[in-house]
Amino acid sequence: MANSKVLLDVKDVSLSFGGLDALKNVSYQVTEGELFAVIGPNGAGKTSIFNCLNAVYKPQTGSAKLDGVELLDLRPADTAELGIARTFQNLALFTNLSVIDNLMLGRHHLLRSGPISGPLWWGKARREEEVQRRRCAEIADFLDLADHGSMPVGALPYGVQKRIEMGRALAMEPRLLLLDEPVAGMNQEETEETAHHILQIRRELGIATLLVEHQMDLVMDLADRVMVLDFGQVVAIGEPAEIQRNERVHQVYLGGAS
Amino acid sequence: MTALLRRSDSANPGMRQGHLDSVALFSTGWKKFGLLLGLAIYLLGPLMLSDFQLSVIDYAGIAAIGAIGLNVLTGYTGQISLGHGFFLGAGAFTAAYFGGNLDLPLPLWLAAAAVVGALIGLVIGPFALRLKGSYLAIITLGLVFLGQHIFENWKSVTGGLSGRAVTAPVKLGPVDFANLDIGGKEFSREGGYFYLIWAVVALVALLVKNLMRTRLGRAFQAVRDRDAAAEVIGVRLARTKVMSFVVSSSLAAVAGALYGSFQRFVNPEEFGLFLSIEFVAMIVIGGAATIYGPVLGALFITAVPFLIEEWSDRIPGVATEAGETGITVFALNQALFGLLIIGFLVLEPRGLAALWARIKVYFLAWPFSY
């Protein structure tokens, strides 16, 4: 990694639901600009890791700091302002709104107009809309989402909706991007396109990314480092080549999968 | 990020235009045509329609303002309310007090109603909007009964059970809408109010349209579509829902103020549950989450009782005179609204506006065929 300053520092996070331990003493670090993949069998706790960083779940113990700021004490909306953006495993778009409006919502925390200036429109609110919409159009172009106009996104194909979610996350101008199974349910062509976009985000935008994905070849191709989870515990963290050689990983995960 | 994105700047001219299109309000030829048609009806209506017809349309305009308000909360933010009638009452009595007792001019008593509606919404919203769905419906229902109690007992302002006269002046500078006279052409009270009320409808529609295409209004729609996702992208749920309630209540109060002023007399009884249900019917029938849907719904719901009245002697089983057997016009209205709400919810949940919207989506979606 060219830049090895730690951006996200997670220590001893444990999360349980009733008697069930979703995460047990999970610790890891993500550096600036790194693409850090999280893999593991179903129910291993991958999505729970995201939900903790987003302050949607409150772990019983541990700490998670983004550039020194504790995330676990925050509320979900605060994490957006701090620069954490995510996509969801199951689509969570604003289905009745257009692509641009979905992206604009990603920029909600960067906008200022309110209950008086918005309705009045002329002046500040209008300028803000124009500038920000232009920016969203650029992001839409970047992800090849430009030709869907004012269609409600709920009517668009699944693969496109997945990409719009990525666009909405990018529109937040994040420092840390969380992608939860971005290619799940996609065909080969869509998967390759998305892989290309993930690479572009990493190489050209330099945004640190946490990637949860079941598709192993994709993970091994893209990731700088991989963390393997099983039953809420960290089995191994390392570069893709190391992970592929790791005995325990084979036992709990790769062995079972192939 | 900018450098990278700039490179693709010229990649898709369609999008370039597209995103600015949605900044223009009346972008298509049809919309411009609709605007001109509306303007023509606005200018010529009072010259061509009877006073009776005008009074129906005046009431419909007042209802449209309230319905646009409820639509902000229900259609755009996804929160149900059965308390809308209460806010109309609050607005009517505010107008009666500020316009009548204090003799403030039209812009001030209208603004006072808007502010009072907003403030009550701001106080009640945080409690009510913690709840969702049917719980929210029930707590807002409670608001109606609480309101009835207050309206009946705060006699100095509301006149108590027997109600009170509303004498708020309707002058704007030299223009008196109650006695409108343009270059020697005299208008009836109904004609004068037509200009006032539908100007307010247009203004409110424009303001709400603008709200919905800027930050706060988009957040309303995000909360409606996916509240969990809205929260993690930085929308504060509680605050956003309360703001929607405030806007909605404020518009209801403006409608109530105009209602009191036009009718010249208000009675606490009018602001009960049935009025709230009529507003729900308007947005269900008209179609939620559009600006013109609630206006259509308001016209429809307001006109139906008058039409029934007009034709009551030709509808079998309806009592037109006291002492006749059969159901009353009022009871028939209530039954009809009930049936209409159920019918629309079952057959066309998106209301009158949906047909047009569906046609539009079909063409926008082309060549995707779903």
Ligand SMILES: Nc1ncnc2c1ncn2[C@@H]1O[C@H](COP(=O)(O)OP(=O)(O)OP(=O)(O)O)[C@@H](O)[C@H]1O
């Ligand atoms: N809100 C919740 N309430 C109760 N249990 C939960 C909740 N969220 C997650 N869990 C449990 O925590 C464990 C980890 O779930 P999580 O969704 O994080 O797994 P995952 O690794 O993302 O799985 P998948 O690959 O299927 O998406 C599972 O056993 C799950 O049932």
Ligand SMILES: [Mg+2]
């Ligand atoms: Mg998951």
